[in-house]
Amino acid sequence: MNERLVSRIGVCLVAAGLALTLSACRENEQDRPLTFDKGTYGGAPDQALSEQDRDDLRARTHIQQF
Amino acid sequence: MARMKFLCDAERCIECNACVTACKNENEIPWGINRRRVVTINDGAEGERSISVACMHCSDAPCMAVCPVDCFYQTDEGVVLHSKDLCIGCGYCFYACPFGAPQYPQVGNFGSRGKMDKCTFCAGGPEDDNSEAEFQKYGRNRLAEGKLPLCAEMxxxxxxxxxxxxVVSEIYRERIVSRGFGSGAWGWGKAYPGGGS
Structure with a gap:
């Protein structure tokens, strides 16, 4: 009886341990990409500058002219 | 669309190293890392020239080609950036780069040198523009503030x-014409073959 109880508790502990270990492999919990697709940047997308920002930067280059 | 590029005019560089200092100060670069360096050839001899060197943000960047985890990306403005979250510090980009741009915070063998660091054209990284996380990892994002890299501005x-x-090539072309000699800025042809983006 006692042995069965101990083995059941053991199985439960192993199952809980596995669940915890595997859940730590989830991408959102790691906060980084875990899969690799060759040739594809796996990071977060970059924010693009607006056309107005680009025009301002272009105009700024002209300040360097002397 | 603007395609961002660096150009160093060796006839004008006086080796003051202000660009190096400005870069380190603006981006709060840690000890042991120089994103920009001034290289002098024929030091003290006839024909001495100095060039300020950093990542040139190549059109077809070799670092991007060799990175085993694809941590590099190119922005719409042609700036080559990377994600330190993805970088494994293997050092392949360092060997591939013709300008010696990639730097590492620690000395060590494969994987033990830390995340790669390099010039970002003062454009930060993939984190939110001008966020604390972006500043901590990559330094200032001046491009998002409508400013150009501080090294060149000052x-x-x-x-x-x-x-x-x-615009940069037009400024250089005018200088060459008014000087009446010299052509071809150092590193320009290697970084931007064909002049395109």
Whole structure:
């Protein structure tokens, strides 16, 4: 009886341990990409500058002219 | 669309190292890392020239080609950036780069040198623009603030130019014409073959 109880508790502990270990492999919990697709940047997308920002930067280059 | 490029005019560079200092200060670069360096050839001899060197944000960047985890990406403005979250510090980009741009915070063998660090054209990284996380990992994002890299903006002789490749090359072309000699800025042909983006 006692042995069965101990083995059941053991199985439960192993199952809980596995669940915890595997859940730590989830991408959102790691906060980084875990899969690799060759040739594809796996990071977060970059924010693009607006056309107005680009025009301002272009105009700024002209300040360097002397 | 603006295609950002660096150009160093060796006839104007006076080796003051202000660009190096400005870069380190603006981006709060840690000890042991120089995103920009001034290289002098024929030091003390006839024909001495100095060039300010950093990541040139190549059109077809070799670092991007060799990275085993694809941590590099190129922005719409042609700036080559990378994600330190993805970088494994293997050092392949360092060997591939013709300008010696990639730097590492620690000395060690494969994987033990830490995350790669390099010039970002003062454009930060993939984190939110001007966020604390972006500043901690990559330094200032001046491009998102409508400003150009500080190294070029504060260069006293305007030897170092940064900005839209068309405008920068036009400024250099005018200088060559008025000087009447010399052509071809150092590293320009290697970083931007064909002049395109």
């Amino acid at each position: 260069c006293s002789t305007k030897a170092l130019l940064a900005g839209d490749g068309d």
